[in-house]
Amino acid sequence: MSVVYDRVALIGLGLIASSMFWAIKRGGLAGEVTGYARSAGTRDTARKIGLCDRVCESVAEAVEGADLVVICVPVGAMGPVAEEMRAHLKPGATVSDVGSVKKSVIEAVAPHIPEGVHFIPAHPLAGTEHSGPESGFAELFENRWLLIVPAAEDADPEAVARLRALWEGMGANVDVMDPDHHDLVLAVTSHTPHLIAYTMVGVADDLRRVTDSEVIKYSAAGFRDFTRIAASDPTMWRDVFLTNKDATLEILGRFTEELFALQRAIRTGDGDLLHDYFTRTRAIRRGIIQAGQDTSAPDFGRTKGTR
């Protein structure tokens, strides 16, 4: 591997940024990586664990001279962060992000990108339920997808190719997608499933006739996978739903429509409808295993992460 950017700045030091740092270091993909987090506690932790070559005291200091700036804060905070860095960006630099929604990020960030700086939004489809500077590990992006979502159709091809090289160096597969389609695809594969998982866990917590201790003890029967999803960072997810409102509401509408059909089948005892439905959904699972995004092994094939 070789250096893709001389200097990379990571703004916000949570799960994604810290994983990026370890992956960039592992691959020798950048000369220097600077970092900034708004909270002094997070900056202290980062210094303590060696996260970033240099932890800075301001956005301005972190982006100064950087060839690539990656905004890694919750989606709702990206606009103000972009405004703060505006005057300090190096001409010819690239600004990117890792937000889970793209249309609203582009609306919030693009106006603050000066002439001569490239803005190339991106979204890594990887995560765990953990958050904060200590949660990252170099393997997070291995064989996961990174979507590059150019804000304009005339995005500079060389700048796009360089960002792609960085992510490929971190182990990701890269696709390019337009913002509208990105937000719809993610509403289906991520945002709505998260909302549903949060809801189911909330219902379980709220029932008076079944104790929390029972729910927790007996979670292995299916509920456990929901709790993992529903343990993700609350601020990040609040921002996702508020900023990808239209697509999420559309998919939720389709979801409740289908759920009511299955509910009616249960009420009326229509076993054939249920059996057909459950048979159809099995095929999708096989596709995911064939696509290498999961394994069929009883251990789920997951291997331990390292720094």
Place this chain on the structure above:
Amino acid sequence: MSVVYDRVALIGLGLIASSMFWAIKRGGLAGEVTGYARSAGTRDTARKIGLCDRVCESVAEAVEGADLVVICVPVGAMGPVAEEMRAHLKPGATVSDVGSVKKSVIEAVAPHIPEGVHFIPAHPLAGTEHSGPESGFAELFENRWLLIVPAAEDADPEAVARLRALWEGMGANVDVMDPDHHDLVLAVTSHTPHLIAYTMVGVADDLRRVTDSEVIKYSAAGFRDFTRIAASDPTMWRDVFLTNKDATLEILGRFTEELFALQRAIRTGDGDLLHDYFTRTRAIRRGIIQAGQDTSAPDFGRTKGTR
């Protein structure tokens, strides 16, 4: 470990029965294990892979002389199976099952249990999305819960203790619960989550503007865990919903009520409500990790199963 039952008969040879066989053998918990499956193909496969000491050609032959008979067929088929074995059960034997619902199993099976035979329903809270005789492995029940759900309050304590010893020998933790409460707890921790996962996967499959290939490629963003749940055996799950109708419909009602509240918060932009909700659900996850029913490691701490 020592022999708990001289002879155990497994009726139905799917994931649970095959895992029981390997776990019983590993622990030396039974003198002989006989097995029966309705399908000749399944019986052939069982003989080929050494599943059961003796694969029988009829229910009658399999249960003949057995000290414990475990009914491991889908819940909807348990009544007819019990009727078939009725005349062949050994006096003093115990009949048990592994069904995911208990009230309707008791209604269907209890009338066929002759005087002098103990009927002690049970439910192991363990599974994978795989089914069939080749899917079992000895570790499936390790540190998972087994609920004993006596059909009557005067269940023979010695027969209950012996069944408990068998399951503890297979690695399970054992609790005792009454049928009504069992069916409600499972509606929360298992049945409703499964229905919701099936629904979400069905919606994704059905959308015309997002291709199956996109859904599959980008599943790691949250959707993947749903597909694992939604790949479970269709016959088993059809029977679960038809036989635990009341509790499932009750929990579904609560679920849609909550979902609509979150949906309204998204529509109206009520970020505080969303943030509070998502913060609350995180605590449940911590409880599950503390209870040893999952781990916080990036690899989910799952280890490979063996026979």
